Amino acid sequence: MINTEDIIVACSSPPGSGAISCIRVSGKNCSKLFKKISGKKMVHKEAAICKIQLEHGLTEKCVLTSFVSPNSYTGEDVIEISCHGNPLIVELIISKLNSLGCRNAEPGEFTMRSYLNEKVSLVEAETIADLISAETYEKLKTINKSLSGEFEKEINKTISKLKKIRTKIEGEIDFNDQSININIVSLKSELKDFNVFFKDFTSKIEAAVLLNEGVKVVITGPENAGKSTLMNILAEENVSIVSETPGTTRDLLSKSIKIQGFVFDFVDTAGLSDEQHGEIEKIGMERAKKALNQANIIIELIDPENMNYKAQYPRDPKVLKVINKLDLFENSEENKLCISAKYNKNINELKDSLVSAAFKSKNKTLEGFSARTRHLELINKCYAETIAAEKLCFEDSVELSAEHLKSASNFLGQIMSPYSSDDLLGEIFSSFCIGK
Numbered sequence: 001m002i003n004t005e006d007i008i009v010a011c012s013s014p015p016g017s018g019a020i021s022c023i024r025v026s027g028k029n030c031s032k033l034f035k036k037i038s039g040k041k042m043v044h045k046e047a048a049i050c051k052i053q054l055e056h057g058l059t060e061k062c063v064l065t066s067f068v069s070p071n072s073y074t075g076e077d078v079i080e081i082s083c084h085g086n087p088l089i090v091e092l093i094i095s096k097l098n099s100l101g102c103r104n105a106e107p108g109e110f111t112m113r114s115y116l117n118e119k120v121s122l123v124e125a126e127t128i129a130d131l132i133s134a135e136t137y138e139k140l141k142t143i144n145k146s147l148s149g150e151f152e153k154e155i156n157k158t159i160s161k162l163k164k165i166r167t168k169i170e171g172e173i174d175f176n177d178q179s180i181n182i183n184i185v186s187l188k189s190e191l192k193d194f195n196v197f198f199k200d201f202t203s204k205i206e207a208a209v210l211l212n213e214g215v216k217v218v219i220t221g222p223e224n225a226g227k228s229t230l231m232n233i234l235a236e237e238n239v240s241i242v243s244e245t246p247g248t249t250r251d252l253l254s255k256s257i258k259i260q261g262f263v264f265d266f267v268d269t270a271g272l273s274d275e276q277h278g279e280i281e282k283i284g285m286e287r288a289k290k291a292l293n294q295a296n297i298i299i300e301l302i303d304p305e306n307m308n309y310k311a312q313y314p315r316d317p318k319v320l321k322v323i324n325k326l327d328l329f330e331n332s333e334e335n336k337l338c339i340s341a342k343y344n345k346n347i348n349e350l351k352d353s354l355v356s357a358a359f360k361s362k363n364k365t366l367e368g369f370s371a372r373t374r375h376l377e378l379i380n381k382c383y384a385e386t387i388a389a390e391k392l393c394f395e396d397s398v399e400l401s402a403e404h405l406k407s408a409s410n411f412l413g414q415i416m417s418p419y420s421s422d423d424l425l426g427e428i429f430s431s432f433c434i435g436k
């Protein structure tokens with residue numbers, strides 16, 4: 001059960017030593033607490049300098065900045081305590097606040113309160129978490145757009161489009177109770193247009209999620225093709241052991257690598273082969289299969305000794321077929337990218353192919369906004385419903401079609417306001433850092 005009655009406290013600056021640390025306090029009516037620690041009156045937007053009495057006979061000179069409800073980050077009274085950036089001092093101040101009745105905040109609890117007090121929307125709250133963890137300027141750019149409401153605007157536009165069609169269908173059903181006399185042809189064509197638009201919208205969101213959460217790329221192929229060598233050259237460091245001995249890579253090795261401002265999470269795997277293997281290799285292959293199942297892009301790397309290599313993949317991700325060891329053969333494969341991982345040949349071309357496989361148009365992606373897997377899952381569910389609605393858009397099944405459109409609207413609506421179960425909110429906010 002979400003508790004919003006307590007006054008919560010946490011260090012909002014990164015852990016460790018620094019010039020200044022900032023401890024944040026939020027709750028209903030903090031003025032008494034403020035008076036107790038500072039001896040002064042809490043005044044909105046005013047900074048008070050005071051000495052706080054701590055354990056071990058210590059005192060700490062702090063700056064207390066006050067934000068009075070509702071004009072604060074959380075919508076409650078908030079006090080920001082700036083102190084010397086020593087973790088022991090931070091600990092003592094938090095312990096003092098605990099002794100005065102404050103509870104330590106859970107991860108993301110300040111932002112959750114902000115959401116519950118309608119200071120930020122759920123999408124905004126999620127975007128704030130993404131902003132904090134963004135590791136490229138490109139990502140910051142799209143996150144900024146989401147923060148200024150671009151993503152929500154697009155969703156709202158889509159919701160209204162869907163609503164228009166729904167209202168038409170439902171209206172027609174209601175008014176034609178006796179003899180159904182709906183202009184099915186026109187409705188079906190409207191639904192079709194919507195689905196064409198929505199498919200495009202879905203791929204826009206897919207790109208936004210990949211940009212925000214990173215593109216999972218799994219390197220697979222026959223043993224000794226040079227998978228680990230490729231991983232190392234992409235990472236510009238020795239992540240994986242390279243050896244002529246087949247079966248060297250047994251476990252999964254992962255590395256997050258920035259390419260042209262996008263984050264790619266590469267996984268080097270044990271090669272998939274039918275030959276007899278020991279227990280460890282078998283486990284490695286199982287793990288490789290699991291990774292392949294979750295990949296956004298698969299690099300299938302072969303070498304001149306395995307030109308006829310064939311593999312089947314569990315889902316239907318994008319597969320980049322790449323031939324390695326270009327130094328050992330004449331480049332005659334027109335449709336395949338040929339590289340040398342060992343001698344750094346055509347690696348930039350491979351990087352270009354990865355970016356275009358993930359994002360199609362780099363510029364278009366960067367003009368867009370950021371989104372999360374949670375949003376994409378709801379959008380995919382919505383799309384399945386609108387497709388079903390189009391298929392059922394015939395005179396004798398138009399009511400079923402309307403039902404599917406209703407579910408579609410529900411799924412889209414949940415992006416902004418999920419059926420506010422504590423569990424879901426807990427799940428979303430627990431990925432935040434403490435103090436946010």
Ligand SMILES: Nc1nc2c(ncn2[C@@H]2O[C@H](COP(=O)(O)OP(=O)(O)O)[C@@H](O)[C@H]2O)c(=O)[nH]1
Pocket residue numbers: 222223224225226227228229230241242243244246247248249271324325326327328339340341342343
């Ligand atoms: N000639 C040549 N050898 C390569 C190239 N890339 C990798 N190798 C060699 O191929 C062998 C197997 O490499 P490794 O990366 O361990 O392959 P993996 O089993 O697919 O991970 C090693 O001896 C590498 O040095 C390349 O571009 N040209």
Ligand SMILES: [Mg+2]
Pocket residue numbers: 227228229240241242248249269
């Ligand atoms: Mg290897």
